[in-house]
Amino acid sequence: MEAHHQTLRSANALRVFEVAARSANFTLAAAELHVTPVAVSRMVSRLEDTLGIRLFTRSRLGVQLTEEGAVLHSAVSAGFAQMETALREIIRRRADRSTVTLSLSSGFISHWLMPRYARFQEAAPHINLRFEVISGVLRGDVDDVDLGLRLHDPARKWQSWAFFPEVVLPVCSPDYLHRMGAIDEPAGVRQHTLIHLTTTTMRWEEYGSRAGIDCRRPGHALGFSDSALVLQAALLGQGIALGWVSAVSGALREGLLVPAASSRPIRTGMEYRLVARPGSLREEVRRVLDWLVSEMQEDIATITRQYPVFLDI
Template sequence: MTRLPPLTSLRAFEVAARHLSFTRAAEELHVTQAAVSHQVKSLEDFLGQPLFMRLTRALELTPAGESYAPVLKEAFEEIERATRRLMEDQDRQGVLNVSISPTILSRWLIPRLADWQETHPEIELRLVSTPKLADFVRDGVDVAIRHGQGVWPGLAAHRMFQAKSVPVASPKLMNGPAALKRPEDLSRHTLLHDLVEPDSWRIWLAAADVKEIDPDRGMRFGTGAEAIQAAVEGAGVALARRAVIRRDIEEGRLIIPFEVPMPKNFAFYVVYPEGAAKRPKVRAFCDWALAQARQDAMTEDGEG
């Protein structure tokens, strides 16, 4: 079998031949210009013939270089294609790391996990529950569900549903002398706060034009899920995204006593690094999450 030249020398020549420049080849390969020149010279010594004519301010390919360069270019492209196919096949199964807030995890995603497992048994979700924004590289996260205005540098974002907060309470609070009939009736009930979003009641009461109620009074919980559960138990009134309490409403555990038009600035998005758009596992989760949002009428249009 014919002995082959070193791969690094072949790569250095192929890039230099494309650019007709050792300097630009060095930039692409993230090495020094001298390193590229050395690798090309080593290849020429191996082949026993020059591949470049080195002019004062330019490079030109010799006839041997002109015939050799396109063959190498095609070979490296085929290696790249084969590598990509292999990695994509591997990425169709295995572990997918998902960053998600505790409330969305417990109230929205967990009730839907059976559907995910049925439709994607080959992909194992590892759920990272945190109120903080994930660093995709440092935290080893593949995809996340986060709320905001949909603009995060370096990330692709797909809107799932509006991050609209509504007051929720146990149906038992709808009866009696302190029944919840209008926003002003909140003065006779405990406000349940989520420490992850401590200003939620202040924003809601301002939108409702209710000035007589102290937005800071009431009980505080570490997550929205805890505040919602306290509301289910009749401990007071919480603010929650319509998306995460839909089943509680349908099954009669919670009611929305009244609604106030809220700004539509924020929504929930499924996000991932822009370079991960073609990864099969990421694409599968993104498509599934968006389909779930549409199916459950959680988009802005579905909320009315």
């Protein structure tokens, strides 16, 4: 047993065996390894002696794997392939330290982050961003990303930083509001098109119940499984969408979307936080984190001045 452990720790012997088995020729193996054919033959013979089995049959025509040799070659080839993959990933990560990977909703990326991406590039010109996109509710692990935006979950052992409370309000384009009026006007919901997100933390019925508006029988309805498309439909004047302020603050700030009700937004009691797996943050990740928080704080200050309904958030 001890001899086997010593053999398995001899990566050089296994490497010579793998090349010899793949080449089916000791001379070709020697050329690949930059040694002599005699050195290859000796290394293979020592490995065979240690294991007490023949790995090759030898003849004037060359060498051929035995049944035991084929079994070992399959395992050794897979092992070296896995090691090569791991080494490439390590090298990629070290060379790619300037890239920060973010796990965010499609709506947040499309309608909050991308419109101000040029500002991010000015603030952090040497940092690249990569996105893992979530189309619906912000849930799931962040083990494979640098930062994620998630609803606060005390049970999770994440590092986390306050970003924005979960605040929901109906939003529409200024043109739609001018044509159709607010959702809480006397004419009621039946004249409006309500735009739905199919997987969400709050549906129109719940919003209406909490806001004192009967949203059960709209004039028309549109439904999407992707939050970015919900907001895009609202921006195009196709109806009224429920907007999570953490995603629509930029559009509200620029006047591309406006509140579609005179009532105050609904604060659910939940909170969105930027989260990361435990451990120290790279400087690049810290810079992205600080920039996101700063931009959101600036949005909050601006929309509070623009829209009195936000004074209580």
